[in-house]
Amino acid sequence: MRYLPHTDQDIREMLSVTGMDSLEDLFTVIPEKFRVREPLDLPPAMDEWALNDHMEALAGSMGAASRSRVFIGAGSYSHHIPSALSYLIGRSEFATAYTPYQPEVSQGTLQGIYEFQSMITALLGMDIATASHYDCGTALAEALLIALRKNKQTRTVAVSSLVHPFHREIIKTYLTPAGYSMVELPQNPDGTTDFSLLDTLDVAGIAVQSPNFLGCIEDLARVKAIADSKKALFITSFTEALAYGLLKNPGSFGADLVAGEGQSLGIPQSFGGPGLGILSSTKNLMRALPGRYVGKTTDMAGEPGFVLTLATREQHIKREKASSNICSNNGLNAMAAGMYMAFTGRVGMRKIAQINHDKAVFLKAALQDAGLEPAFDRPFFNEFVLKVNDGFREKRETLKTRFNMVAGLDLEPYYPALANHYLFCATEVFSRQDMETLAREVK
Amino acid sequence: MRYLPHTDQDIREMLSVTGMDSLEDLFTVIPEKFRVREPLDLPPAMDEWALNDHMEALAGSMGAASRSRVFIGAGSYSHHIPSALSYLIGRSEFATAYTPYQPEVSQGTLQGIYEFQSMITALLGMDIATASHYDCGTALAEALLIALRKNKQTRTVAVSSLVHPFHREIIKTYLTPAGYSMVELPQNPDGTTDFSLLDTLDVAGIAVQSPNFLGCIEDLARVKAIADSKKALFITSFTEALAYGLLKNPGSFGADLVAGEGQSLGIPQSFGGPGLGILSSTKNLMRALPGRYVGKTTDMAGEPGFVLTLATREQHIKREKASSNICSNNGLNAMAAGMYMAFTGRVGMRKIAQINHDKAVFLKAALQDAGLEPAFDRPFFNEFVLKVNDGFREKRETLKTRFNMVAGLDLEPYYPALANHYLFCATEVFSRQDMETLAREVK
């Protein structure tokens, strides 16, 4: 096996140093009766070339293999990734390093993550950001746990029902064993969150997503006012990071905590993961946030450099008193997102965000011309909901098989009240022609 | 344009240092009437994503796009390339460097090429090898020019007609303006070279290819004897480097010069180029060879290191007295070939060579079972000629359209006497099932 360096002679020499006769002898501390006698029931080894064929067969069976156009966002977005980024992130000095515990030989990772943290705060208008989390859903759950730890007078948080349905599931999963609960805030007819439940409810934090799962931009100023009146933390989340190339950022609305998904920032969709969890906050929550930080410092010669810092909050020091159990996070994807923001910069980020919005407006208009009905009259970024007519499902199947196009996401499984409503997304990767084809075929 | 760093302010500041008012002013030394007035007639700029679509459309129209099986060698061979090699050769420190004129900052390229030279001599059993040439054909032409310069009593060389037809064309092209000529040695019925012409002819060098263009292994000991009797240089070439994982090497037959194609050593076929020209010789020809060498030396602190050496033979020093005009060569492909030989090593090279031979024997037998007739009864490595029957051409078309398989190369354009003969090749990339399909469909 080409990964294993040991020649027979190496093994003999090394065994003799250890005073053993065979490789089996190394395991005599394991009671014999528990040792596996038969080989594991796994398929035999494949050579590299057979593996390539096998994997291409699997990958080739995917819709994505044939340049499909999936007009779905809902937490995972198709965006262009510069080839220079793909090259750089593949350099093994980044990819094959461990967590930078030894800063003297890890300045590359450390500076890159420090820059990522800085650019995230610039994007969101917040004071600080962590080095990364798993994804938006888990970051949001952590944000709510922070609120619950900060405001101990209540064990409840309020979460908009227009937060991504999967994120709400994660929150429930995280809160339940800790003995906390979550109240879901219902939906207004215009596709935004109805906060009226909060008139009579005390909560530790209020979480909304904007643009929300239905694509609508929430009124964050209103959330801020309500949160303040409740002395609750104001938490906002997003799944489409590019939206903040265009929209007023959460910091400008006074958000306490922002949880976000960074997949749009140069990370392949990869069937949903790994993505990039973003967690950002005001300065006063610095010691309450879980996960890693990179900070700036100097070396013994006075040269500026970077280290992991504030580790005293973390599990490997604090153990059960840690603010979280997070250890490995999505570091390489944070590095990729940093690269993406460096490539786009101030101007590029704004331009690409605007193009996303323009395409979505075009698609919505084209689909309405084709007879689909608008569902909500709220501004949106690059996702929107339409009500479909009879026969849409068949046309959607035809589009899939004949044009490799997927016409939106059926909302009924997530919102039974929204039967016959589909969530559509357009990004810069879809051409006008793609969208015209889609509209023509659903007519 | 994302490749160009100049902001408008940069341009203003830099122009002011140069004392000019506009970018146009930079070109006032060019007489106005010769300056291009209209933009060049080229298509407008494409963004990266449009370029991707356009190029994928072009590449996708190629047969190779759909995992085709091309059972043709004839100078370009389909072999497996380890993914680790593709990664390493893509590292920009190798790819984006220039010729290592400044050794202190180019040790990577230099050591890699030195190792390549060393491994080539090991593969071929020769004393020395150059840093690379363009391809086998040009290297072979250079080898013949060396012979002509060494043996000035004649202006003629003998070249086997079973040397790759394109190589013979290159030789003619190179020899003609210099006033040299080439005699082609005809073919024996068994598919090897007929040397009888040489009984009455004085030549400066004799060149054969082995395995030759028809796949047959030549009797190199015989060539050596004839060359010695003529006091001509014995030159041998090869297009399939893997053959020397199995066959006795040219050095063991006493070859003076070996020209070869290194594409099989980890280099993509890439529609024929860039390949890798190999030129290797005995020690006494060291100063006669054209092109670059890397040599070992020490630095001022006595540390071993590597430099370009013997440059006094080269054009940038010797100008018109140089042994060749070669300057840029195929360095990065030499590096790739070095990597390939390092990955395969002694054992792997032998095993893969044997598998190539085994597959070719299997394919030949299968095609003979299907009714094709053997053409020559000589040992071969991974290529062989068969005589086809009526209806083969139609079946070949069907194989192409239905199975993405290309059933051999029609030899008639190259050897009119071999009408209805096809040259087939099998390598380790073809599975038994592929070959069985091919044989079944030509039956």
Place this chain on the structure above:
Amino acid sequence: FKEPLLWEKSKPGRCGISIPLADVEVSPLDPDLVGEAPELPELYELDVVRHYTRLSQWNIGIDSAMYPLGSCTMKYNPKTNDVQAARIGFAAAHPLADPDLSQGALELMHTLEGFLAEIAGMAATTLQPAAGAHGELTGMMIIHAYHAKNGRQRTKILIPDTAHGTNPASAALCGYSPVNITSSELGMLTPKAVADAMDEDTAGIMITNPNTLGLFEEDLKEICDIVHQKGGLVYGDGANMNAVLGIVRPGDLGMDVVHYNLHKTFSTPHGGGGPGSGPISVVEKLVPFLPGPRIVKDDKGFSFKEKGPDSIGRMLTFYGHFGILVRAYAYIRSLGPDGLKRVSQLAVLNANYIKESLKDTLDLAYDRPCMHECVFSDKGQAPHKVTTLDMAKRLMDYGFHPPTIYFPLVVHGALMIEPTETESKETIDGLIHALKAIAEEARTNPDLVRSAPHLPKMQRLDEVTAARKPCLCG
């Protein structure tokens, strides 16, 4: 050469990305909603390429040097695995695309679940957890849900003093109070210590096996039986599975849940801190509690099935770190059952060889046959006022990444070396030689060691000030 921060290189007007053709009309959003363009640095393409190329050159990865970080299993990350994950059919796949467009990914994951269950000797696997610690949390939630379903929640969990810090943190997130179990003078858990602590208010025990001293818990089966008798469950931290693939199965020893670190045992790259992947396998009785969705196969092919009534819920937005799963799958297919067993044999051989070769030079914490790693201390260097940290930093000057230091906590000044199976005898001999030389330097020239490292671009960094006056963004 120092590489400036991105914004120190920024100049207004530059842009390093290709702006896609705008082929539709511009539709301005309501100006009340629109903010300023984000204050990102402005660079052109070569700026960014050079910046990250230079940054990369200041990192050590597995491809640069041996990286014997104990408990982290820094083995070679085969390049072919990355190629598989980058295939367009996988990399560009949308997780909510219709199932008929997702069969390849679903089949791969379904098969991988089976592989991992077989390796663990358990009934089923979920690939959902995003990292090892996330797997632990998932496992603890399953244990929590199991007790809840059985009608009486418990309050405590047993955790040995050799455990990873993530163990108590994960347990605490489920509301359990960790009870510390002291390991014996042999570095192992004793049935007696567990029996003394285990009661019916205790949800179970979290055991790392081989433990973080690199030792196999020889009484594990007996300990599992004790815990089971009191109605508890046994959680297995699989961070060290690289020692026992095809040798012994956690399920056969009586464990109920085990997590994997695919980025350790199954060779996916660590990425400077992730993304990892932390699947868990469970025994039959815990299957209903697994998070949802699960992948099922029926006559229409593979699809996601939503969670059942007993499921703990959802742990990650989409189903696991698919890109990492592809790599692990490719690795298992590349090695097969014999190759995986060989991996563990050689990993253990390498560790024992280091242990034997260095035990006369460095103080060995527990002189017993080890598994995939061995733990020394700085006891022998303490008289010279040279610490484990000093030796670790000095090792950089010899071209090695330092081992894990000051962990496990039960060994004072621990130096925890895990070579993995992909390091050759020559490289290991180089490490042994370097550590012997450093031990000698500690005796003869301790200042040299204390002021290390000397060769990297940076000298020792001031971590204290960094934490006291945090500067987290520029």
Place this chain on the structure above:
Amino acid sequence: FKEPLLWEKSKPGRCGISIPLADVEVSPLDPDLVGEAPELPELYELDVVRHYTRLSQWNIGIDSAMYPLGSCTMKYNPKTNDVQAARIGFAAAHPLADPDLSQGALELMHTLEGFLAEIAGMAATTLQPAAGAHGELTGMMIIHAYHAKNGRQRTKILIPDTAHGTNPASAALCGYSPVNITSSELGMLTPKAVADAMDEDTAGIMITNPNTLGLFEEDLKEICDIVHQKGGLVYGDGANMNAVLGIVRPGDLGMDVVHYNLHKTFSTPHGGGGPGSGPISVVEKLVPFLPGPRIVKDDKGFSFKEKGPDSIGRMLTFYGHFGILVRAYAYIRSLGPDGLKRVSQLAVLNANYIKESLKDTLDLAYDRPCMHECVFSDKGQAPHKVTTLDMAKRLMDYGFHPPTIYFPLVVHGALMIEPTETESKETIDGLIHALKAIAEEARTNPDLVRSAPHLPKMQRLDEVTAARKPCLCG
């Protein structure tokens, strides 16, 4: 850290490649034909990966630092170009596959031929030559064939003293004797010098324009006319085309043949010395002499057409360095006509900015507006016994690759700086600053400069011994 040679790491029995499944019977060859297995080093995969990763770290590329090698046009090599060339449909294509399987490649090349002809202002292009010098050779053979066809071969060729060394070498391969033409005190060719040398035994002239002093040959049209009047042809060395894209066309000036270095002007990587690509464009009357095959289009699509009767023959086994051609094509499509013109404008701006900024520090060989590069000498440093070589080596300590040195030969101690358009003002200011500092060091601390470089892994290497006692393999 020194990286050992491959065979110093070798150990019998290791193998770093995956051996494909042998699914057919073994067929031993006649033992008389079979040799010993070649004595290649034996390594496993990680050995090889580490070896080349470490070697790469000792190289400077464009991605690492500015590389202002005069006449080499070390511009940024866009990553997207590499992606295009690696597309499976291109990279796996067999050059002799049937034309119906090769349309995409043929179309790309046919289109690129047209682009290059348009840029040159000429009638046709061949993409066959493998490198710049190979293009020169092709061009000279065409000139040779042209004269042969016209009934009388000629014996001489005019070559200015500022020419690249490849020019006389290429001419000599066609049997021509080079006649040296001295350039004027302004660094340019004069019509008079050419008229004096040109006769009817002279095949023509080889002109590099802009010349290797970075100067535009202002009297080029007149010179071409003189050569043409005597029946000669004008060969244009296009190594310096980066200065004049969309500004001036060689054909419009009267040149007959011009070669391109795609790896210079059109941004394909240099690869540490190739592969390059050296297409040539020719005027109408030379089209019949182009090497074969040529790409033609008819109603069945694109195909190769074998050479005609006047063709010089074949220059390369298959049709050109296709992988490089793809990159150049992608580059031209990415920039378009306006972008290409901008490239030349900014390349020339950068060079003039350097010239003006340094002319008070270093001795400027010819103080005239330059094109894409400028040439200084070490005249000012000679009194301090500091040479161009010393300054070049010292520049490494400032993080720059040295410029081209001791070329062109007409300038004593030449220091030839070509920044290219892809270097920013800040980077160029850094280079200017470094050269000013070195000039100051040469005055105040010449030993420091003479003993440079100090920062790279290696000190100055002994090239004399290397050539005297060559050791070309290990």
